[in-house]
Amino acid sequence: MTYIHRASIIKSDNESIEIARRLAREFAVEASHRDRERNLPVNEVEAFSASGLWGISVPRAFGGADVSVRTIADVFELISAADSSLGQIPQNHFATLERLRHDGTASQQDFFFSRALAGERFGNATAEPGDRLPSEHETRVHRGESGFVLSGRKVYSTGALFADWIPVAALDDDGLPVTAFVARHARGVEVIDDWSGFGQRTTASGQVRLDHVELDALQIVKRGRSGHIDAANAVSQLIHAAIDLGIGRAALDDTKRFLKELSHPARGSGATRAVEDPYTLRDIGSLTVDYHAAQALTARAAGLIDAARDEAARADVAAAIVATAEAKILTTQFALDAANKLFELAGTQSTLETHNLDRHWRNARTHTLHDSVRWKYHAVGQFALNELLCDPFTYAHPYSAIDE
Incomplete structure (x- = not known):
């Protein structure tokens, strides 16, 4: 059977980031309009996969760049800040490729990794009606x-x-x-x-x-051919954290833009411009710290996953899984806080339909429902206090194999 090669081949981490930045600028232009009209990003998805970015996690032995998990997270943050729907669409593609590293036979890896490098896309059909285990x-x-x-x-x-x-x-x-x-x-x-x-x-x-x-x-x-716990689901979950990080960053960026261009200072503040309001400065400072903290935990988790990505001791895999849960907790909170604070700081004008700024809150609230953060606190505490790693293959656990 002959296959058409329709994607570029990316060679390095730096090239991945450069291409992601370029695409993010392009995707951001019509992102609000696509959201408002619910126009599916057919052309954007085609450009996204044709860029070669959907193949960057393919192992080097199969011709891929095998970039670091940190780079994968950075790519997803960049794209999600531009359009979080476009950020989420390939999440399962990357989760599938990661799972193949552990579960696929040599012939399966050779075939499907080559398909990914050729620009073919993997979707998802995992969850069932009724939220069954x-x-x-x-x-x-x-x-x-x-x-x-x-x-x-x-x-x-x-x-x-x-x-x-x-x-x-x-x-x-x-x-x-x-x-x-x-x-x-x-x-x-x-x-x-x-x-x-x-x-x-x-x-x-x-x-x-x-x-x-x-x-x-x-x-x-x-599934689970290796017979032992691995970090594949941690990669999948960290991508979700990166998507939330991108949503929150977009909300914070739009807040700052609105404050500079359109917002009025609060009555009685004594400030002549919204950017001089002391309480606004305090809240922007707080959100900036939260962003950097969430970003740092995401980077930390990525580093631990890289150390546990292939053959690794159980302790290293456990550390990566728990670190991913910590990152997911903070990115969830940051995305929700930034999207909500936008309206309080930017003022009444920010609620006008023409600006469509509520998409940040809608996206944050929807995507962070992907799995239950309250169970991640439980898992982190269980590991920290009792050195127990919860079962990663149930819904009642934050590192679930159920990746939407």
Whole structure:
């Protein structure tokens, strides 16, 4: 079979950041309009993957740049600050590539890593109606006479509409977890764009319905083949933290812009300009500290994940997982605080529909619901006090294998 190579090949971490900065500037121009009209970013996604950025985590042994997790996080922060829906769309693509490092056979890695470098996109079909645990999923892969057959229904399938391949979480005939790599336009695959959330409006996080989809063995990846805990889910979670960091940064940047250009000082403050209001200065200072703190925890977690990314001691993997939870706590709080404080500091004009600044709060509130931060405090405390690492494969845990 001949495949068309439609993406550039990025060679380094620095090149990744440079390209992400350029794309972020381009994506930011129409981001508000896309949100307001719920226009799906079809052309932007194509430009994004064609840039080569969707292949930067492919291991060097397979021709990729194998950039650091810190670089991956920085790329997602940059893109998400410009358009957080565009930031979220490839999250599962990167999570899938990371999972392949641990679970894929040599032939599966060779095939799917080459597809990623060629510019093909991986979507997501993991969560099921009713928020079931992975062990309770009804999506099944059955062995047939000439291969495998997959059937089921998925929700919150971010990226599936734009994908070439849809990795589907399922159970096999033995009740064991597998990921089935389904061609987006295979017979029996239906992707429904029915996402109606008030935030992250253009992620197309709708349904995937699978009706007797035929697969071969290469498309069935057994989960947890290594038999021990790894840092793959920490990478996935840290990307979510980077998305929140980008949302908060965009809100803070728009707050400062509005204060400089349009806002009036509070009555009775004695200030002649909004940027001179002492309480405004105090709050901007506080948000700036929070941003830098969240950014620092994200960078710290990225460094620990890099140290535990492939073959690593359990202690190193545990440290990376817990550090990721800490970063997710702070980035969540920063994104929500920055998006909310925007209106208090910028004033009544900032609520006008023409500015569409409420998209920052809507995006922050929607994306931070991805998993429960209150459970992350529990996990950090459990590890700090009792040196226990919670089970990473249940919903009741912040490092869940359920990545939307």
